[in-house]
Amino acid sequence: MLSLIDAHHHFWDPRAHYYPWLNDAGHPPHRYGDHSSLKRPYLPADYRRDTAGFDLVGSVYVEAEWDPRDPVGEMRYVASLREQSGLPSVAIGQAWLHQPDAAATLEQLAQFDFVRGVRQKPRANPAPGGAPGGMTDGAWLKGYAQLLPLGLHYELQTPWWHLHEAARVARDFPDTRIVINHAGMPSDRSEAGLKAWRAALAEMAGCPNVAIKISGIGEAGGHWRLDANRRVVLEVIELFGVDRCMFGSNYPVDGLCASFRTIFDGFAQIVQGFSEGERSKLFVENAQRVYAI
Template sequence: MTPLYDGPVIDAHQHFWDLEANHYPWLADNTLVPHRYGDYSAIKRTYLPADYLRDAAGHNVVGSVYVEAEWDPSDPLGETRYVSQLAASCGRPNAIAAQAWLDHDDADEVLAAQAGFARVRSVRHKPGNPDRAGRTLMSDERWRRGYAQLARHGLHFELQAPWSQLHEAARLARDFPETLLIVNHAGVPGDRLPDTLRGWRDAMDTLATLPNVVVKVSGLCVRGKPWSVAANQPVIDTLHALFGAERLMFGSNFPVDGMFVSLAGLLSGFAQLVHAWPHAQQRAFFHDTAERVYRPLGLGERSTGNGSLPTNGRTSR
């Protein structure tokens, strides 16, 4: 049997928050917003680099990518300043996916300012629930004008949307081929029922034909069920067949996924999920793809790539 992967890991999707010092509306006392995991009260506690490093102890996690944590929406730059200060003092995170509201009047100004931070590589703006016509912000012309500015500022886009909206994401990727679209949480494969998985696979299959799309395999928990290798093996196998390891990257989604599994358990579980892949592909999944896409700082050996996709990844059928 191939040994389980024990090489370097870059966690491509994690969060920090200090609930005593900063304002995150969804994490405030007496607040529960709709969440695909259900009641998330257990994560309403401060979680900082020291907590993350403790949780990752014993595993070779050499770097991480902070993803905006729905900080006060009136102050997107405040979050980036705070996280950049954490990085300066603690060494984590090594790259940042920042907050930006693409449909706001100041979108271009905010994008320019975010791009000015040393660790910012991308932005996230969740496109929200669909309207009566089934369209989210991804189909809104004002939002798309903001999206069109990303390439000018050298920024990628982090997409978090359920698989049922990925047809809109495919149109974005086609219309803006110069912008790397990073699909968060594996396209949210949902409850794992057969019909759901078929719909999810078809949606991801379309995205896989587009060369400017990569996928973060993160946030794979299911409400009311423990995280398990068995439940996630079909998802991993499908993603590997569609995208290849060079367009996939591991993300813990911690501390959120800590409601279901420890970080050590998650890392060990993912090592089992990919153990049949050649070692080079395992390393791509756990480290090399994230290094290429996010160019993280402070890993000992600084990446010099430009975030472009490999020529050997799947781009068409």
């Protein structure tokens, strides 16, 4: 039985709460394709079913694009789930760092003893090139500066072509931890695409305050291929080292691509040549330390 802390997962109930991407008709498809099958409740009991057969040591809930008008409400909901089910262990809240009320939102989120950081997907271009992204905005940077005093870190989900902007932020705020989501999003699996992704990720790896989650590495069309993901997993670990990498399921979103078991058995197979101590760090200890579980 594989022991693990799942460093990235979600719960939601679109019948009871508002999630624009789940509730609004005509919302663009997910990067994996049609996501209509996700427009249903996914609750701790469902997650327990999907993780059956694993020794789940802990889990990290990541904001699920809940109603952006009420980010604190999402953490109240998570608090109720924790009371009812014991899951998740800790959580990452939603905060719009560029908005005038960012400081007040962050202060309220920090009052939940299980909240460890925040995620907001900064403004990004749909392809390499173009105007600078949201991490260059003065208002965004002002909000970002509020994280460290409140004991919060930043979860970064952005296309790899904006990672040079994130590296600048990491260097300018060396005491604020950044955790990259979804392996830096290597969406283009061509040789040229993977080389560009690796080069961008290497700049982030040079910042000691940056860690990374190997999660959400399915492909457009809903595929989770061991042969394709092996290179991604191993190159991330090569760049960041065993001590700064964690595995996450991105469930239930990655249920569009594969079962929970397929994903974690795949991770286990890819790193089977690592030492027992290294595997323990990748599957449990690093997440335990980074998220203070």
